[in-house]
Amino acid sequence: MGADTRFILGPRPRLSDVTTSTALLTDHYELTMVQAALRAGTANRRSVFELFPRRLPEGRRYGVVGGVGRALDAFERFRFDDEVLGVLSEHDVVDETTLEWLANYRFSGDIWGYPEGETYFPYSPLMIVESTFAEAVLLETLLLSVLNHDSAIASAASRMTWAANGRPCIEMGSRRTHEEAAVASARAAYVAGFATTSNLAARQRYGVPTAGTSAHSFTLLHDTERDAFTAQVNSLGKGTSLLVDTYDITEAVSLAVEIAGPDLGAVRIDSGDLGMLAQQVRTQLDGLGATHTRIIVTSDLDEHAIAALAAAPVDGYGVGTSLVTGSGHPTCGFVYKLVARAETDDPDGELVSVAKKSTGKISIGGRKYALRRRNARGVAEAEVVGIGEPPENDGDDRPLLVPLVRAGEVVGREDLDTIRARHLASRDELPMRARQLSRGEPVIPTEHVD
Amino acid sequence: MGADTRFILGPRPRLSDVTTSTALLTDHYELTMVQAALRAGTANRRSVFELFPRRLPEGRRYGVVGGVGRALDAFERFRFDDEVLGVLSEHDVVDETTLEWLANYRFSGDIWGYPEGETYFPYSPLMIVESTFAEAVLLETLLLSVLNHDSAIASAASRMTWAANGRPCIEMGSRRTHEEAAVASARAAYVAGFATTSNLAARQRYGVPTAGTSAHSFTLLHDTERDAFTAQVNSLGKGTSLLVDTYDITEAVSLAVEIAGPDLGAVRIDSGDLGMLAQQVRTQLDGLGATHTRIIVTSDLDEHAIAALAAAPVDGYGVGTSLVTGSGHPTCGFVYKLVARAETDDPDGELVSVAKKSTGKISIGGRKYALRRRNARGVAEAEVVGIGEPPENDGDDRPLLVPLVRAGEVVGREDLDTIRARHLASRDELPMRARQLSRGEPVIPTEHVD
Numbered sequence: 041m042g043a044d045t046r047f048i049l050g051p052r053p054r055l056s057d058v059t060t061s062t063a064l065l066t067d068h069y070e071l072t073m074v075q076a077a078l079r080a081g082t083a084n085r086r087s088v089f090e091l092f093p094r095r096l097p098e099g100r101r102y103g104v105v106g107g108v109g110r111a112l113d114a115f116e117r118f119r120f121d122d123e124v125l126g127v128l129s130e131h132d133v134v135d136e137t138t139l140e141w142l143a144n145y146r147f148s149g150d151i152w153g154y155p156e157g158e159t160y161f162p163y164s165p166l167m168i169v170e171s172t173f174a175e176a177v178l179l180e181t182l183l184l185s186v187l188n189h190d191s192a193i194a195s196a197a198s199r200m201t202w203a204a205n206g207r208p209c210i211e212m213g214s215r216r217t218h219e220e221a222a223v224a225s226a227r228a229a230y231v232a233g234f235a236t237t238s239n240l241a242a243r244q245r246y247g248v249p250t251a252g253t254s255a256h257s258f259t260l261l262h263d264t265e266r267d268a269f270t271a272q273v274n275s276l277g278k279g280t281s282l283l284v285d286t287y288d289i290t291e292a293v294s295l296a297v298e299i300a301g302p303d304l305g306a307v308r309i310d311s312g313d314l315g316m317l318a319q320q321v322r323t324q325l326d327g328l329g330a331t332h333t334r335i336i337v338t339s340d341l342d343e344h345a346i347a348a349l350a351a352a353p354v355d356g357y358g359v360g361t362s363l364v365t366g367s368g369h370p371t372c373g374f375v376y377k378l379v380a381r382a383e384t385d386d387p388d389g390e391l392v393s394v395a396k397k398s399t400g401k402i403s404i405g406g407r408k409y410a411l412r413r414r415n416a417r418g419v420a421e422a423e424v425v426g427i428g429e430p431p432e433n434d435g436d437d438r439p440l441l442v443p444l445v446r447a448g449e450v451v452g453r454e455d456l457d458t459i460r461a462r463h464l465a466s467r468d469e470l471p472m473r474a475r476q477l478s479r480g481e482p483v484i485p486t487e488h489v490d
Numbered sequence: 491m492g493a494d495t496r497f498i499l500g501p502r503p504r505l506s507d508v509t510t511s512t513a514l515l516t517d518h519y520e521l522t523m524v525q526a527a528l529r530a531g532t533a534n535r536r537s538v539f540e541l542f543p544r545r546l547p548e549g550r551r552y553g554v555v556g557g558v559g560r561a562l563d564a565f566e567r568f569r570f571d572d573e574v575l576g577v578l579s580e581h582d583v584v585d586e587t588t589l590e591w592l593a594n595y596r597f598s599g600d601i602w603g604y605p606e607g608e609t610y611f612p613y614s615p616l617m618i619v620e621s622t623f624a625e626a627v628l629l630e631t632l633l634l635s636v637l638n639h640d641s642a643i644a645s646a647a648s649r650m651t652w653a654a655n656g657r658p659c660i661e662m663g664s665r666r667t668h669e670e671a672a673v674a675s676a677r678a679a680y681v682a683g684f685a686t687t688s689n690l691a692a693r694q695r696y697g698v699p700t701a702g703t704s705a706h707s708f709t710l711l712h713d714t715e716r717d718a719f720t721a722q723v724n725s726l727g728k729g730t731s732l733l734v735d736t737y738d739i740t741e742a743v744s745l746a747v748e749i750a751g752p753d754l755g756a757v758r759i760d761s762g763d764l765g766m767l768a769q770q771v772r773t774q775l776d777g778l779g780a781t782h783t784r785i786i787v788t789s790d791l792d793e794h795a796i797a798a799l800a801a802a803p804v805d806g807y808g809v810g811t812s813l814v815t816g817s818g819h820p821t822c823g824f825v826y827k828l829v830a831r832a833e834t835d836d837p838d839g840e841l842v843s844v845a846k847k848s849t850g851k852i853s854i855g856g857r858k859y860a861l862r863r864r865n866a867r868g869v870a871e872a873e874v875v876g877i878g879e880p881p882e883n884d885g886d887d888r889p890l891l892v893p894l895v896r897a898g899e900v901v902g903r904e905d906l907d908t909i910r911a912r913h914l915a916s917r918d919e920l921p922m923r924a925r926q927l928s929r930g931e932p933v934i935p936t937e938h939v940d
Binding site for chain 2: 259
């Protein structure tokens with residue numbers, strides 16, 4: 041916390057990020073479907089796929105769209121270069137005709153979607169991908185991977201920052217999740233209002249501010265706690281955050297203020313009854329004149345633990361495991377379904393709605409629009425999902441779909457601060473009970489309009 | 491399933507995998523600790539860190555070590571190259587002295603660990619990292635990320651393959667998790683006995699066999715189910731797997747055998763009451779002479795659903811969400827703690843045990859050994875964890891730690907088939923009740939020896 045948290049604008053792409061193909065981050069069957077459709081002459085039928093949730097995670101009142109920016113990055117790198125084609129050829133994944141088609145693959149269609157940071161509800165059409173069948177089906181796995189993961193993290197993070205009620209939340213869960221999921225989690229948490237992350241790659245790639253000071257091992261490395269605190273303050277300055285629970289907290293707090301003086305930036309408590317300890321440490325700090333020294337708590341926090349500390353004198357929450365695992369819901373269950381296709385192989389043929397009839401797994405055919413219906417006071421009342429063109433806007437309905445890709449070119453990139461601001465605005469628009477952490481129904485109903 | 495599932499030996503590393511540094515896939519505080527220790531003159535104190543679990547995921551009877559091979563790959567790429575140093579410098583993460591030290595960073599120490607595929611229990615010392623403090627502390631986040639994730643997946647996968655009792659399990663969860671976690675999940679599932687994956691990058695990087703045929707969208711693309719099945723069989727051959735639940739299952743099965751003949755490879759059922767449907771489809775297939783056509787079921791399966799289908803005529807299980815989310819336990823909670831360090835700055839100084847005193851978060855100081863104690867019939871009886879040198883082996887105790895890195899060089903690489911075989915052997919050695927899926931205690935106790 042004491043370290044520099046200056047916000048660096050915009051990502052600084054690494055060459056390796058830009059040039060590595062994402063084409064094999066997909067399922068085998070996407071390619072065999074293309075092969076079979078090419079042979080049958082149906083691969084070029086104009087098709088509309090929809091990415092949507094059938095439900096919110098159980099008990100949740102709203103979800104948050106995360107990962108759109110990452111999905112667009114991954115989309116641009118979805119190319120079958122020589123290395124990728126070599127793998128597919130060597131392993132006989134697809135036949136020669138398909139390899140040739142893949143070598144020339146370039147998505148030529150359009151993608152619309154909910155912008156990142158937007159809230160969502162059951163059956164919100166989060167992404168609509170329109171192109172030929174073969175071009176669009178290939179994106180299924182990659183788009184789902186990115187959105188299912190990042191939205192799960194953003195949805196959990198949003199509940200945490202709301203529970204923290206303005207106190208900063210610090211993302212520090214990298215060690216509890218896959219090393220690349222960690223970077224995406226730090227980004228998604230920032231989208232949903234987290235102040236900083238511990239993850240340095242998230243700073244490098246996305247400009248998310250980072251912070252960090254020391255672990256228990258640093259104290260244990262030194263002969264005494266005094267030696268450790270002195271070493272840290274000498275190197276990182278008085279503004280640093282000292283970890284005070286390695287031995288005895290009261291002694292550590294005295295020592296911390298003795299060494300750093302009353303301008304000590306923060307103390308961190310990582311174990312025990314955090315509410316009680318925060319109260320005790322606050323009293324002690326104030327008694328020592330360190331009235332501006334902040335108290336940061338960490339230790340298996342989730343949104344419920346954060347809310348329970350609302351009355352405690354806590355100045356920041358470090359959240360790890362529960363953030364990166366979506367606080368009980370590590371994935372969103374979004375699916376990617378064909379909802380319409382050309383009636384014939386004629387490229388100008390009419391689109392017809394399609395949907396499978398499987399028991400209990402409902403899809404609704406047709407290309408959708410989506411609106412957030414709001415009452416006169418601007419409070420969200422319903423998620424309106426319809427087929428075809430939206431009705432004339434009466435002023436209170438907010439259109440939810442924006443263009444992300446047009447004729448194969450990405451047009452929907454945004455900076456993270458725009459996305460953060462959108463999330464806060466969308467969340468604030470929800471009925472008050474959206475903020476309740478108890479299990480409940482989606483806070484607004486989804487209305488299907490024919 | 492009908493596609494080629496030939497096993498390709500060994501990984502085929504991509505240039506991009508090999509050359510991309512992993513040094514920023516870490517927490518900010520690892521670097522600020524190094525800075526402070528460098529300034530204090532304590533950075534070079536000889537130190538021993540231990541990576542271990544305080545407990546198994548709640549209710550689990552054993553855990554499985556996953557990710558060791560990936561951790562060694564990531565370790566080799568943990569280098570502060572110019573690009574990484576540029577980021578740290580530009581963002582003022584650490585000072586000039588630290589940047590210079592990092593530029594010359596090369597881990598010079600030793601790492602021992604449980605080999606991949608081994609089972610583990612509370613306080614198993616899964617990795618022991620010995621080097622200078624600064625060299626060893628830097629690896630904390632990256633090693634934890636890889637092992638926490640991959641072991642969570644391997645642990646869940648092992649319960650699934652045990653429940654499947656020899657019937658093949660197919661990993662198909664890529665779309666439900668981060669796109670890179672998906673690749674690692676496919677690898678971890680294979681370690682724990684899965685037969686194939688849908689993930690093509692797992693084939694490319696690790697040689698995991700892949701399989702895949704078609705989705706509902708493929709059927710819906712075509713004017714009739716007959717057109718779709720014909721297209722698939724024409725292109726992928728009779729050995730393919732046809733998805734029969736888009737419309738009416740009985741009609742689809744008739745059609746499938748009519749089109750492919752009795753040599754049809756498999757049918758896949760992805761919805762409904764899978765046990766009842768499998769029975770009905772088996773009877774129908776047998777009646778049509780397709781006695782060797784396999785029945786593959788998919789649809790939110792986990793180890794419990796797999797076990798519940800034991801009596802049904804099912805030939806393979808496709809597992810998605812619950813595999814990649816660790817079946818309720820998406821992370822393992824491994825921690826990385828300093829357990830011993832040199833008493834003084836003298837490089838030849840004695841190592842002393844250290845441990846923090848925080849409430850409820852126990853670490854045990856000292857460099858450990860670990861043995862699996864077995865009875866005369868070779869059945870595991872206890873996890874024996876001691877400090878210092880192991881006792882004379884009486885023949886029934888199996889040493890668990892192997893060298894992974896010696897003087898900075900990776901020595902512990904293994905091929906995946908060796909790892910798979912080890913997992914099966916280690917699992918088979920456990921008491922019978924390890925196989926029970928109900929919630930329980932660790933199947934063997936951990937005995938701490940002083």
